[in-house]
Amino acid sequence: MSLAVNALSFRAGNVDILRGVSIAPLTQRLTGVxxxxxxxxxxxxxxxxGLATPSGGHVSLDNLALSHWRKRERAKRIALVEQQAATGLDLRVIDVVRLGRIPWRKAFAGQDAEDDQAVEQALEWTHLSHLRQRRWQHLSGGEQQRTQLARALAQSASELLLDEPTNHLDIHHQLELLELLKTLPARSVVALHDLNLAAMFCDxxxxxxxGAVVADGAPAEVLxxxxxxxxxxxxxxxxxxxxGGCTIAYRRLRGAGANTQGAGR
Incomplete structure (x- = not known):
């Protein structure tokens, strides 16, 4: 089974951030938002x-509302990579990646062979094995982004959520990351700004x-x-x-004159 959304709303102060959003089960390998x-x-x-409480409606996993899941069990199933992940601690790359194994450890238990295997696989997937001893503060923005992805992959979750994961990455690593997501056993939901990358990789x-859903479907139907x-x-x-998919060439802003037409015309 997978994640689904029913009449979801979220309000911050007097502002409606999401308004009655319903999304059929996210069963595809890679879904772009x-x-x-x-x-x-x-x-x-x-x-x-499950990191915020909706104002209305609910998110479900395996047809059970997230609010009914225990936090540890939910963390075994859902991993999130947020846009910004800063830490004041002087952690090494491998220390950050090992954090992904916390939901799987018993109380007061140390790292076991299964944890080690998951961490090593995550480092290999993200091409960070050679940086395992590098300190977080000495990483580039792109390396920090990949380290956070490795932490999520080490979590061995079936549902992987990524908020703008291509930020700070050059085009080579953007393509590499999205190609990786297509091959993982987890289902991925990815927030993206680049419409061409979305068309190229997302199912x-x-x-x-x-705050409302305008379109939901195959790339050619949405874009x-x-x-x-x-x-x-x-x-x-x-x-x-x-x-497959489509290619988008941006021409001009709505209502703009010929002098504001951009490249790709």
Missing amino acids: LGPNGSGKSTLLRLLA RLILLDR THQHILDVYGVDAQVTPDPL
Whole structure:
């Protein structure tokens, strides 16, 4: 089974961040969550992880509301990689990755062979084995991002949630990361800004705008000229890709004159 969302709402002060969002079970290998800044992507991921309490509706895992799951059991099933992960502690890469094994350890028990294997596999997947002894504070932004991904992978969860995981990564590592997610045994839900990367890698896309779902389906169904114009205010040319999905060339802002047309026209 998998995560699903029913009439989910979230309110912060007097602001509705999410409004009645319903999402059918997230059974696809890689689901992308799209939308402008402030559309509710990060909030949705935190609610899917059980780290925030909805104002209405609920998230379920295996047809059971997350509120009924024990925290440790939920952590064995759901791992979240957030946008910012800072620490004041002088941890090594391998120390951060080992944190992913906490839900699996018995009280007062140390690292066992299964933990070691999961950590080593996570380091290998993220190409961080050679940096295992490097201190967190000495890592680049991209290396820190990959270390947090390795920590989540070591968690051995069946549901992997990632909030803008391609931030701080060059194009090579962006492609490498998304290709990795396609091969993992876990189902991944990824918040992305790059529509072309989403079209290239995701099996399903969920487009948010002002806290509501505008479109949900295959990339070619979601990334239409009209949806991009309505949600982002950008005139774009959407071309079917013979290898699957589509390619998007941004032309100009809605209502802008010819002098503001961007590259890709």
